[in-house]
Amino acid sequence: MAIHTVPVQRVTIVAESLLEERLLKDLEAAGARGYTLTAARGAGARGVRSSEWEGGNVRIETLVSDAVAQRLLERLAEAYFPHYAVVAWVETVEVVRGDRYV
Numbered sequence: 001m002a003i004h005t006v007p008v009q010r011v012t013i014v015a016e017s018l019l020e021e022r023l024l025k026d027l028e029a030a031g032a033r034g035y036t037l038t039a040a041r042g043a044g045a046r047g048v049r050s051s052e053w054e055g056g057n058v059r060i061e062t063l064v065s066d067a068v069a070q071r072l073l074e075r076l077a078e079a080y081f082p083h084y085a086v087v088a089w090v091e092t093v094e095v096v097r098g099d100r101y102v
Contacts, residue, residue, distance in 0.1 A: 006098025009069035013060045013076065014040050015086040020058050026079075027062055030071040033101060035062040057085075063095060065102040 011032075015023060020037070027035055040059040064072070069090050080086040095101060 003096055005094035005096055006102070007092050008063045008095055008098055008101045009066055010091045010093045011062050011064060011069050011072050011088060012091075013072075013086065013088045014042070014057055015060070015080065016084055017056045017058045019080065019084060019086070020060075023058075023060060023080075026075050027060070027072065030064075030075060031068040032062040032064050032072070035060050063093070063101040068102075 013023060017039075024035065024037075038059045040057040042057065062072075073088060073090065076086060076088050
């Protein structure tokens with residue numbers, strides 16, 4: 001049996017956990033149909049976020065069409081990048097059951 005895959009965009013966002021609810025609303029508004037959310041730790045240009053007192057970080061991943069990925073990146077650039085510790089990247093991935101994502 002041949003497995004059919006469809007190319008979609010995986011958008012990954014790592015952000016301060018205090019932004020979680022706002023980011024999830026923005027994902028929905030942009031057209032994302034779902035997401036995976038996990039706790040994240042690390043260091044970067046704004047230093048190490050090492051304690052729960054600082055709120056920690058979240059990593060949000062969603063599989064979307066090109067258009068939805070573009071809307072998400074535009075929203076992040078406008079509302080978050082200038083003011084918060086947020087990073088995002090996009091990768092083209094092949095998924096099974098692609099109709100669920102686009």
